[in-house]
């Protein structure tokens with residue numbers, strides 16, 4: 001493990017920033033008369049949400065086997081990506097590192113914050129070349145490495161994640177948006193071992209609540225404190241907090257969702273074998289496939305004509321389309337359309 005000092009990584013203005021706090025956060029009342037926040041006295045959702053998301057964090061902490069103080073919640077993990085960049089990267093000065101290809105939002109938020117984006121090209125199996133990683137991290141001053149595993153849009157998991165955590169002086173963000181679909185261990189297991197990791201997870205994929213916009217960051221108490229300091233006080237609304245609390249009570253729901261997606265994934269993989277325009281199915285640990293196609297533009301357009309929206313990754317990933325697993329009915333329609341393309 002390289003030497004690690006959180007306070008030299010965090011921007012100076014953030015270190016001295018005082019978080020917004022509400023008197024309500026730190027005091028318990030039985031029947032309060034709430035005249036402190038200019039809310040309406042009428043209606044069901046008239047009150048501001050709990051800015052500390054206490055109930056939700058407590059329940060999630062129990063579910064994940066971490067402490068509530070190791071959790072920060074965001075308006076989707078997208079918001080957390082933005083906040084993490086804001087905390088560590090000085091605009092116009094600092095750089096982030098991401099894999100290439102990987103999730104586009106890291107570069108997007110780095111651009112919003114005026115931070116340089118360095119890209120680490122993956123090998124032909126979409127894994128990281130360790131020598132390349134060591135070289136680029138030695139040659140550049142990099143604050144954050146976004147390590148996405150399973151990776152979007154390639155679908156594979158990154159091998160030996162601990163190596164990158166051990167050999168990096170900055171923060172490693174392990175983005176696990178698809179971890180529930182994978183048999184690999186979560187980076188959460190590394191949380192107590194390394195002070196320089198942030199694990200991102202989300203309720204948008206396996207949990208099936210992308211519309212609620214709830215993402216989670218797990219990290220050391222010190223890092224979480226900075227995220228809580230910079231976030232908008234009411235970044236997760238009351239309806240979403242309630243929804244996710246109820247979801248966490250329904251323990252079978254996640255397993256049911258994941259099992260049925262995995263079953264459909266296996267079915268699709270089998271069907272793909274007999275489709276002429278598909279030249280390669282990349283291995284996946286997620287709820288989507290990266291497929292190499294003959295005549296990729298034509299295949300994409302033909303699907304679109306039949307009102308099937310997919311994600312064309314060509315030309316960045318030559319000849320490739322990313323297609324996610326849908327319901328059986330949707331998957332059957334997809335296969336039928338693909339079968340008709342010569």
Ligand SMILES: *Cc1c(COP(=O)(O)O)cnc(C)c1O
Pocket residue numbers: 075076077078079103148152175177201202203204205210213214215
């Ligand atoms: C979908 C996805 C996210 C999740 O974004 P939310 O804002 O939580 O909906 C994060 N990272 C990756 C790699 C994704 O594919």
